[in-house]
Amino acid sequence: MNEALKQAEIALEEGEIPVGAVIVVRDRIIARAYNQTEKLTDVTAHAEILAITAASNALGAKYLPECKLYVTLEPCPMCAGACFWAQLGELHYGSADPQRGYSRISQPLLHPKTKISNGLLADESKNLLQAFFKNLRN
Amino acid sequence: MNEALKQAEIALEEGEIPVGAVIVVRDRIIARAYNQTEKLTDVTAHAEILAITAASNALGAKYLPECKLYVTLEPCPMCAGACFWAQLGELHYGSADPQRGYSRISQPLLHPKTKISNGLLADESKNLLQAFFKNLRN
Numbered sequence: 586m587n588e589a590l591k592q593a594e595i596a597l598e599e600g601e602i603p604v605g606a607v608i609v610v611r612d613r614i615i616a617r618a619y620n621q622t623e624k625l626t627d628v629t630a631h632a633e634i635l636a637i638t639a640a641s642n643a644l645g646a647k648y649l650p651e652c653k654l655y656v657t658l659e660p661c662p663m664c665a666g667a668c669f670w671a672q673l674g675e676l677h678y679g680s681a682d683p684q685r686g687y688s689r690i691s692q693p694l695l696h697p698k699t700k701i702s703n704g705l706l707a708d709e710s711k712n713l714l715q716a717f718f719k720n721l722r723n
Numbered sequence: 724m725n726e727a728l729k730q731a732e733i734a735l736e737e738g739e740i741p742v743g744a745v746i747v748v749r750d751r752i753i754a755r756a757y758n759q760t761e762k763l764t765d766v767t768a769h770a771e772i773l774a775i776t777a778a779s780n781a782l783g784a785k786y787l788p789e790c791k792l793y794v795t796l797e798p799c800p801m802c803a804g805a806c807f808w809a810q811l812g813e814l815h816y817g818s819a820d821p822q823r824g825y826s827r828i829s830q831p832l833l834h835p836k837t838k839i840s841n842g843l844l845a846d847e848s849k850n851l852l853q854a855f856f857k858n859l860r861n
Contacts, residue, residue: 622785622808623785626779626780626783626784626785627775627776627779627780627785628775628779628785628786628805628808628809629767629772629775629776629805629808634767637765637766637767638765638767641764641765641766642764642765645764646764647760647761647764647765647766648766661804661808662800662801662803662804662807662832663800663801663802663803663804663805663807663808664801664804665800665801665804666799666800666801666802666803666804667766667767667801669800669801670760670766670767670799670801671766689830690828690830690832691829691830692827692828692829692830694800694828
């Protein structure tokens with residue numbers, strides 16, 4: 586999650602909503618990404634989507650059942666849907682997103698085999714987001 | 724929808740699940756795409772995601788409130804989530820997808836301002852999908 590947080594810090598420096606993600610397989614990071622919706626002018630360029638695309642590229646495989654995705658913020662339904670299609674092995678997210686997070690949807694959006702944990706470095710993740718939105722208001 | 728169906732036909736020819744999409748703004752097609760999850764080895768390469776990315780590129784804008792998306796099959800939650808973030812103006816889909824469509828989720832995944840219609844060329848869209856899966860089984 587430390588590496589995902591570094592990605593979020595890059596996003597913050599570049600004026601993006603600071604969310605970072607990495608994908609790990611057998612203790613090796615195979616993809617790093619941060620939210621680039623502004624830079625790419627593309628709402629689909631969330632950290633998770635970019636990381637899944639990069640991981641599939643790295644592995645030459647559409648499905649990622651052996652992969653662990655670490656992302657600093659709870660995924661939205663779009664990204665949860667991408668995790669579903671990828672048959673992601675494990676999802677670990679930092680801070681919860683009560684407004685836009687997938688878990689406010691009562692029906693399951695993730696794959697039934699995906700293991701989930703949350704809360705890792707949640708405060709650090711939230712601090713970055715608060716810094717971004719505070720800066721935006723000023 | 725005819726143009727979206729042509730995109731789905733290209734997908735079928737290329738061995739992809741045949742789903743096609745176009746995005747229209749003021750009666751002009753600004754994006755055409757078909758499902759390329761096999762060719763790109765990327766579960767996020769659904770027709771709708773590729774079309775939204777292409778439309779944002781064409782317009783130089785992240786948000787697509789004046790855009791109409793025509794897609795041959797009901798979007799999945801991932802693609803509905805992308806439509807949400809894009810603040811899509813109108814969604815028109817052909818055949819329903821009772822297994823994977825976004826509308827089986829009881830909470831709204833689309834943007835509240837997005838107008839929705841369905842059923843246009845639904846039989847033609849379904850025929851393409853049935854041809855694909857029949858071929859797969861043989």
